[in-house]
Amino acid sequence: MPHRVDEGLAGTMKRVAATLKTAEIPFALGGSFAVYAHGGHSSDHDVDFLIREQDKERALQELAGVGFETEEPPEDWLVKVFEEGRMVDLIYRPVETPVTDETLADTERISVEAIYMPVLSATQLMIHKLMSFSQHHCDFAHGLPVARSLRELIDWERVARETAASPYAEAFLVLLDRLDVVPFPARDAVVRGG
Structure with a gap:
């Protein structure tokens, strides 16, 4: 049985997904929430979305526009957004491999906490x-x-x-x-x- 998720973090995850969907920015849910979405168990408690590098600036603008704090850390493979201290990573180069259209096609549309979104396979x-x-x-x-x-x-x-x-x-x-x-x-x- 999958573990329960933090409701605040789940709400933040849904708001990021809804914003990216509305802006028509391609993305996929990754990390521990994707494991949870597939019915699995993960001991991590973070929210990761995969996006293409060419979409990172627009993603940050759209999320800032709906009230998220944004951060571009020195690491050159992700950017971060925050809502009331809850952090979401927008990853464009996981494990030294760029996110591509092919990466984002390797997904399933799954209802995660009542919002449909692409989830990494x-x-x-x-x-x-x-x-x-x-x-x-x-x-x-x-x-x-x-x-x-x-x-x-x-x-x-x-x-x-x-x-x-x-x-x-x-x-x-x-x-x-x-x-x-x-x-x-x-x-x-x-x-x-x-």
Whole structure:
């Protein structure tokens, strides 16, 4: 059963989504709220939207116009908006990969807290999660609940294929196999698809 979400944060998420929809700015819900939208469990409590980099200035203008505080932090992969202290990340380059029209097409329209919006696919969510692991950040405890709760929705062969360059992702997939969460994708399937 999915965990309950913070109602204030959910309200902020809905207002950002409604503003982006009204402005016809392409976006997708990502992060822990996307996991929640798919019926999964995430231990994180943040709101992430994916947008294209060319839309970031207009997104900030539209959100500022309806009362959000905006911030362009020194990191060059996201911008932030705030409502009464609640933060929303607008990410245009997750895991060093630009958000494209193709990224935003890899979504499902789901009713999230009573508002329909594009939600990043469970497969793409898992790919982003695995590609975020590095020698500086490799906390599998955040990835395991996501993998367990969304395993039937995830194309594991695609995950293995698209994360093949990462030893951390491979270690995580081996761990899932050893824990009997999902079998490790067959090598020939990974190579054949790549």
